[in-house]
Amino acid sequence: MSLFGSTSSFGTGGSGVFGTTTTDSHNPMKDVEVTSPPDDSISCLAFSPPTMPGNFLIAGSWANDVRCWEVQDNGQTVPKAQQMHTGPVLDACWSDDGSKVFTASCDKTAKMWDLNSNQAMQIAQHDGPIKAIHWIKAPNYSCIMTGSWDKTLKFWDTRSPTPMMSLQMPERCYCADVVYPMAVVATAERGLIVYQLENQPSEFRRIDSPLKHQHRCVAIFKDKQNKPTGFALGSIEGRVAIHYINPQNPAKDNFTFKCHRSNGTNTTTPQDIYAVNAIAFHPVHGTLATVGSDGRFSFWDKDARTKLKTSEQLDQPITACCFNNNGNIFAYASSYDWSKGHEYYNPQKKNYIFLRNAAEELKPRNKK
């Protein structure tokens, strides 16, 4: 019973079905499979905020849809609802009260989906696909931030068709993250801009990229006082940079590390270097997870500068990941990310979203 009416022949529906085939490479970690996954690659995942009881997961996909599931405490996933765009959905986020979901699409629009009424309405318009969408809740204003390939970053009051503010960026927006009062946007050509959101959004600083390759994903982390203090930036070259905004000693505090590469110690064969598709920080521990084109996820402790865990290799790249609001659940999506081009795209191949218990594995490493 696939509630989304999937026509995929592999759709087994059910609930929490573990890998039933003999070759289990689609789920080597034996994690919980989300039922009725999207029919094309998953571009984004987001869990509901703590203001809402329970855990609800939304996923946007290249099938133009954004789906919502309820994740129950026993691990069962129940499909709840779905909305459509007219183009692939590239990003999605929740409002702070958990009543609305905002979705951004290649159709150059962003929509606000009211979950109570199951209505979606357009709230934003760009001249190019919208790659990043975030909800900003400031003491004196609330708005949606959209970053697009049209090189603009726009801020929208959802009630008005014209943006509250439009900021020009040097290049196309590739990824962004917001933790009030800070926002970070990484663009094409290795651009990196930090915005401050107090009173009104404004550009704070343009940063020389700590990475030498195309930016792919970014995630802000917080300090012990729960204030945003820096960000992790991932590139297509299997590398993540940890960058503090105001470090005491930048040379020491900022660093990069390699990840998502094959042949770690084997130097005879060329090493395969995979893109880092997404980074997510654990809301409680402050440790981070990275997922890559190599089909693995890894957990890291940036303060101890150690790796906590690397998963087995899935048979598809992992395209998105996120933690739920209390850090108990780690969700990751297995689908094709185009890292090997058009030739390796198989529309028939099933896409998955897995849920893993994250309470233990992401505990920071004890430092001496």
Add this chain to the structure above:
Amino acid sequence: MGRKKKKQLKPWCWYCNRDFDDEKILIQHQKAKHFKCHICHKKLYTGPGLAIHCMQVHKETIDGVPNAIPGRTDIELEIYGMEGIPEKDMEERRRVLEQKNQDTQKRKLNQDDSDEEDDDDEPGSSFQQPVARLPQAGFVPPMTQPGFLPVRGAPGIPPAGYSGIPPMIPGVPPMMPGLPHGQDCPKTSLWLLLTWIGFVFLPPVIHPSVSHRPGITHMPQVPSVNVLTRPAVPAVVTPSAQPDITKPLFPSAGQSQQTVSGSPHTPPSTTSDTPKPTFPAYTQSSAAVASPNADTSTVSKPPSAVTSKAATLTTTSATSKLIHPDEDLSLEELRAQLPRYQCSIRQNTPTAPSVAPAAVLPPQQLPVGNPIPGQFSGPLRGLPGYVPGQMLPFVQAHAGIPPGYQGGPSRPPMGVRPPVMSPGGRY
């Protein structure tokens, strides 16, 4: 390797400044890393030899020694092991090591027992524990065996070991306050050392004269093992552990306007608003990241490859291959070019784009957006038997509305206004 002096310097590689225990190992390293043909992987003996081989056999010229640090890429210099190194480079190296030695001497005076020489019992035993404690870091054990311990290997190492931390890590206090001296230090520091070295983290501090261990073939940028002992590692850990309570992340909004307009690229002026220390022009990052290229060299000329429009990336090199299409576009941009991902509004002809609410759809479906009364968390199972698929003329969730959408949440089913698509455009 019990000699105190080996030509006054341990064998080191002129091309990448790494230290080795033995000249034989050094030569093996050079052959594998610097004199290896990137086309046929044949190992030559010298730089010029490699150049000649490439020319004669593959008809290709190479302009520099592979995996060499900037300034040391001269292909014409005939260097074999320690022979052929220009005298001034030798002197410079000696000077740097001298400096490190001096600092080490100072430190040795402060220790209760100098156990760096050949006394390998205690540090040896402590060595095993940390390894066992780190099961996750799969490659820690093999890496840490060779020559990591100051006690193993040549006695020449340890003095160089507790080398100049001040020059290595600017701003780090040479001694960690409160760190106990004596027996505890080596264990603690070694374990910390292991944790830090043992993982693929590359601290941005690069110093050309840092001595390297042969074992760390894929992490040459990690500062010398020795540097990270005792003061360094705890000191490194500390700054990040210190919470920055009083310093605001951003200056207040009014000020921030000024700082932003003034100089987005000059950190000193922006940090003048913050009470804490200014941070130096952030060049370490570029230095730090430049050197990884020497080792993993995925992109030969990153800046030029990335900055030109519609450029291609260099995704292949001798040591590594970037799993990414060649074009310098993001994966999403490449994918969105496909016809199947163009906005399907144009395929929506069977069902007219502007439809009455709730009327719309192919028979077996319910419109997704129909105002279904009830709580969101209620029994929505009956919802969309919706047929997905990119090519299907799927129904728009809501009634189409005339272009130029008017805002207002109170409005009944609002749909997507027919998006303005540029046919055949990039998107």
